[in-house]
Amino acid sequence: MTKNDLDDWPDWIDGQDVMVKLKIAQSTLQRWRITGVLPYSRLNGKCFYRKSDILNLLKENYNGEKEEVKEAEKEDQKVDNVDKNLKRGNDK
Secondary structure, three states: OOHHHHHHOOOEEEHHHHHHHHOOOHHHHHHHHHHOOOOOEEEOOEEEEEHHHHHHHHHHOOOOHHHHHHHHHHHHHHHHHHHHHHHHHHHO
């Protein structure tokens, strides 16, 4: 899902679109409705979801792991560079 995809979403989308966008099963979406994970509105038997509620759900469940790993790798690289520089200084 890209930022352009998000811009194309209307404010309210139906369940089928939610399942396609998030690549989830109908049973998952139903469980989220039943447990209150994702608020919805029902009109003529069809469920609709707010774009903002879906984005909030994604943000609330974002673990940030990838970003933390990148930061840790950068720190490790800095330490390695310092070690190399110290070794070069001792070799002289």
